[in-house]
Each structure stands twice: as C-alpha cells, then as structure tokens.
Amino acid sequence: MKTKKNHACAFFIAAALLIANAAHTQQINNSAATSFNQTQNITTGNYTYKVFQAPNKMYGYDILSNGKFIFHQGASPARPSEFVTALPKKEQAEKAALYSIKKLSENRPAALTREELKKIIAGQKQP
Structure with a gap:
C-alpha cells in the first residue's frame, strides 16, 4: 500500500515540475523575443x-x-x-x-x- 502511495506522490511531483518548467521556458522565450525584436x-x-x-x-x-x-x-x-x-x-x-x-x-x-x-x-x- 505504501508503495502505491509513494509512486502516486512521485508521479504528481514529476508532473508539477514538468508543468512549472514548461511555463518558465515559455516566459523566457516571450521575454527574449520582446527584448530582441x-x-x-x-x-x-x-x-x-x-x-x-x-x-x-x-x-x-x-x-x-x-x-x-x-x-x-x-x-x-x-x-x-x-x-x-x-x-x-x-x-x-x-x-x-x-x-x-x-x-x-x-x-x-x-x-x-x-x-x-x-x-x-x-x-x-x-x-
């Protein structure tokens, strides 16, 4: 039972990190485009x-x-x-x-x- 909870917790943490990274990358790309052009x-x-x-x-x-x-x-x-x-x-x-x-x-x-x-x-x- 603990193993399933650990896997589920790890999955949610990984998903949250991926979403946060994608949002941060998009923000960097938008600000770079704005300052360059x-x-x-x-x-x-x-x-x-x-x-x-x-x-x-x-x-x-x-x-x-x-x-x-x-x-x-x-x-x-x-x-x-x-x-x-x-x-x-x-x-x-x-x-x-x-x-x-x-x-x-x-x-x-x-x-x-x-x-x-x-x-x-x-x-x-x-x-």
Whole structure:
C-alpha cells in the first residue's frame, strides 16, 4: 500500500515540475523575443518585416510572408560574407528590408549584396 502511495506522490511531483518548467521556458522565450525584436511589424503586401537591434548596437531585419519566416539579415559586422554588412541605423535597416521585399516581389533572392547595402548606408537610391 505504501508503495502505491509513494509512486502516486512521485508521479504528481514529476508532473508539477514538468508543468512549472514548461511555463518558465515559455516566459523566457516571450521575454527574449520582446527584448530582441524591439520594433513593430511593418506590413507591405504579403510581406512583413521586423527590424531588430542586436547587442552590438547594429540593426538587422527579418522578412515574413503571410506570417511565415522567409529571410533573416543579420546584424553582425564580423561575419565574413558577400551578403552581410551591419547596418548602424534603424532607418537603414528599414530601407534595406523594403529593398529586399522589392527584390522578392520581382522573383529575385532577398539577400542584398555588400554593394547594395553600402549604397543604403551611404544614402544612395537603389535601382
């Protein structure tokens, strides 16, 4: 009889710990998303973009199509890539996101080249 009570008690304690852990994990994920994506969603046609500030005080953006993630432009100046240049201002990241959306609507890849990003940073008009 004691064994059944011990098993039942252990089961309820384990269930309570699992529920508490799931709630805590969800709270951490929600707070991390809120602090990382500090900018509201901007919708243009079927596309939405989110500008975010990275810990290095640079900006990047994500593009979603009908609510599904399709592209991420990082905010790391140290990543060696033809397509990654950190954007130092929020407005530049917004312009880059809009240009990426324009490229997508023309059935071209969303990734901006280093030259395209340099033009946005310099304030030059894109083609």
